[in-house]
Amino acid sequence: MGLNVIDWRTAVLVPMLALLSALVVGAVIIAVSDVELLRLWGEDFGEAASQTWTTIWDAYKALFRGSLWGLRPISETLVSASPLILAGLSVALGFRAGLFNIGAQGQMILGGIVGGIVGFSLDLPYVLHVLVALIFAAIAGAIWGGIPGLLRAKTGAHEVITTIMFNLIAVPLLDWILTLEFVQRAGRDDPVSKTVAETARLPQLLGFLDRNDLRVHAGFILALAAAWFVHWLLFKSTLGYEFRAVGANPDAARYGGMNVVLVYTGVMAIAGALAGLAGANEILGIPEYRAAPGFVAQIGFDAIALALLGRSHPAGVVAAGVLFGALRAGGQQMQAATNIPIDIIVVLQALIIVFVAAPALIRAIYRVRTGEGTGQLTKGWAS
Numbered sequence: 001m002g003l004n005v006i007d008w009r010t011a012v013l014v015p016m017l018a019l020l021s022a023l024v025v026g027a028v029i030i031a032v033s034d035v036e037l038l039r040l041w042g043e044d045f046g047e048a049a050s051q052t053w054t055t056i057w058d059a060y061k062a063l064f065r066g067s068l069w070g071l072r073p074i075s076e077t078l079v080s081a082s083p084l085i086l087a088g089l090s091v092a093l094g095f096r097a098g099l100f101n102i103g104a105q106g107q108m109i110l111g112g113i114v115g116g117i118v119g120f121s122l123d124l125p126y127v128l129h130v131l132v133a134l135i136f137a138a139i140a141g142a143i144w145g146g147i148p149g150l151l152r153a154k155t156g157a158h159e160v161i162t163t164i165m166f167n168l169i170a171v172p173l174l175d176w177i178l179t180l181e182f183v184q185r186a187g188r189d190d191p192v193s194k195t196v197a198e199t200a201r202l203p204q205l206l207g208f209l210d211r212n213d214l215r216v217h218a219g220f221i222l223a224l225a226a227a228w229f230v231h232w233l234l235f236k237s238t239l240g241y242e243f244r245a246v247g248a249n250p251d252a253a254r255y256g257g258m259n260v261v262l263v264y265t266g267v268m269a270i271a272g273a274l275a276g277l278a279g280a281n282e283i284l285g286i287p288e289y290r291a292a293p294g295f296v297a298q299i300g301f302d303a304i305a306l307a308l309l310g311r312s313h314p315a316g317v318v319a320a321g322v323l324f325g326a327l328r329a330g331g332q333q334m335q336a337a338t339n340i341p342i343d344i345i346v347v348l349q350a351l352i353i354v355f356v357a358a359p360a361l362i363r364a365i366y367r368v369r370t371g372e373g374t375g376q377l378t379k380g381w382a383s
């Protein structure tokens with residue numbers, strides 16, 4: 001097997017079975033969270049079983065309809081998936097080099113606010129303005145990610161600690177930037193930025209249909225292009241081979257003449273650039289087109305789960321991003337149709353990751369034979 005090649009059972013079958021297992025456990029949670037159903041089980045077994053099945057079926061049907069049944073649900077799924085894919089690629093790239101980039105959240109914040117500032121402060125033609133805003137967002141994210149990489153390479157400061165600290169710095173830094181006179185929206189006392197110019201906004205992919213509810217934009221195309229780039233970088237380029245070699249054994253890579261300092265700094269900078277693009281996606285692509293505290297939500301942390309679910313492979317991250325985007329989009333419909341709390345979506349995501357993180361359990365439950373390439377994806381931050 002080649003360097004970091006993963007057996008198909010690990011790459012495809014185990015995540016699919018993990019999803020199935022999460023849905024089964026989620027169904028049990030939905031059933032036991034209904035107090036009336038629990039009471040009915042003690043009174044009428046047949047009726048309770050029928051109503052339990054109906055409740056679970058209605059919940060998952062609403063989840064499916066809200067995420068994939070129709071043009072608008074698909075649009076919302078792709079809107080949610082776009083930043084998740086970009087941030088997931090950021091974390092996955094670090095994993096491939098043996099680094100744990102927990103800093104995607106902070107890198108998104110810096111990339112988003114810088115991209116937004118470029119978006120409303122410059123007067124440029126349409127296509128050029130979008131490109132310049134995205135480039136500056138990527139540069140900001142690269143700087144914010146590259147510094148922890150350099151610290152790891154030069155001083156041994158672990159990227160887990162430094163990226164967490166940089167996340168904590170990014171939040172108040174955003175709050176401060178949003179209060180600056182040239183950034184804050186006129187007439188507002190709260191920290192809200194000016195609106196991005198129309199020339200800097202990511203184009204709506206379905207704008208020709210003249211429907212305001214179809215929000216999917218070019219950020220999804222950007223995410224797919226980024227996934228292709230990461231795949232090419234990792235598996236088709238010399239630099240990508242060095243990334244993977246250092247991730248597999250940094251001492252051997254150093255002995256083989258590879259510049260480990262450059263690899264650590266470079267991989268974290270590229271990872272930061274991807275996260276910066278994810279942040280810009282939220283400012284330049286989402287209607288309102290402005291920055292406010294918390295505009296990245298928890299996407300940077302969800303990206304860690306995506307990278308794990310996607311087995312740190314670009315194609316896997318894209319699939320995981322679409323899955324999580326579908327869960328987010330469908331969760332709102334599920335709550336509206338069945339009164340089941342949307343928090344169940346967070347539970348489902350957590351269950352998927354738990355099962356993916358324990359492949360031996362999945363193989364034991366479903367009797368999946370172990371292939372050759374079922375090793376761990378990264379040495380982890382404790383190694």
